[in-house]
């Protein structure tokens with residue numbers, strides 16, 4: 001991979017996001033097998049990749065494959081340019097956004113939205129009526145993460161369902177939860193399994209409560225990359241959403257849901273532009289190119305800085321400003337400042353392994369997709385931001 005990148009160095013402006021297609025395919029293969037083994041449907045969360053080309057790798061290019069997104073720009077992109085029709089927008093819908101998806105609804109998209117409160121239900125339903133569109137709705141429940149979602153025990157679950165039933169343009173089809181607290185607890189298999197079970201049990205319980213109250217619940221949706229890695233049974237679920245699995249990152253390695261460092265498929269290519277006054281290496285990837293996410297630093301035994309340098313185990317990004325990054329040695333002895341100048345002379349390039357693939361990839365409009373096995377490099381576009389008007393299909397191109 002690094003040889004291929006070196007051969008194309010003049011066409012590659014740094015910093016840029018490198019996608020190791022071979023590693024990504026292994027991640028996809030393992031995840032599909034795992035979800036198949038659990039006997040449920042996969043509804044990948046495409047907020048990590050935000051790329052049609054990557055989406056097609058996951059879904060096999062099947063336009064009726066269920067997908068999850070986190071912005072309406074992604075809805076526009078995956079529907080208009082990808083042809084995907086079964087799209088779950090997994091961030092609470094609000095009434096102001098309804099108008100922007102009307103053109104897609106007119107063309108046949110039946111968007112699935114989520115909600116966890118009766119006020120939003122009434123407001124969204126009123127906007128849907130005004131614009132003459134219909135949405136399928138999943139009620140979000142909280143399985144312990146404490147972000148969105150209704151408490152399982154309270155009466156609100158039934159009240160929100162009843163509010164949906166009273167509307168003309170919303171149809172309750174399911175329940176959803178996300179065990180986001182899997183990122184915050186102990187990074188052990190036992191602890192992760194506990195969260196994975198809590199995630200499953202919460203949403204299954206919610207589905208059963210709603211069914212007992214006479215609601216037709218056909219979708220029971222749960223998932224995250226860490227909980228999927230330890231879930232032992234998906235009984236009661238109909239689908240699993242995971243997103244980061246496709247690229248993996250330093251934080252998933254810390255948690256144990258990434259099997260090895262070679263599976264981290266997205267890295268940032270950066271150029272050595274000089275040396276700091278105390279002998280560290282200065283590169284052109286700073287906070288904007290890497291993100292300032294420090295999630296993997298939760299492992300107190302690791303020195304992570306803002307990322308590790310691929311193939312240089314002693315080196316990490318010790319400091320970032322907007323466009324500058326500083327590479328330093330973790331411990332004296334592994335490398336020293338004299339040989340750093342020899343190891344990484346000005347103009348040389350290295351790849352940085354990021355903490356959190358979703359945040360780092362968000363800095364880039366495309367991936368430089370490298371297939372080492374094939375000797376090919378392509379540019380794969382992605383969709384960033386929130387503005388639906390910016391959604392254009394630039395298509396895959398050769399480097």
Ligand SMILES: Cc1ncc(COP(=O)(O)O)c(C=O)c1O
Pocket residue numbers: 045090177178223224225226241242243244245
């Ligand atoms: C609602 C929802 N579902 C699924 C996911 C995917 O989880 P992960 O990012 O761990 O793969 C996320 C991630 O934030 C999410 O917010």
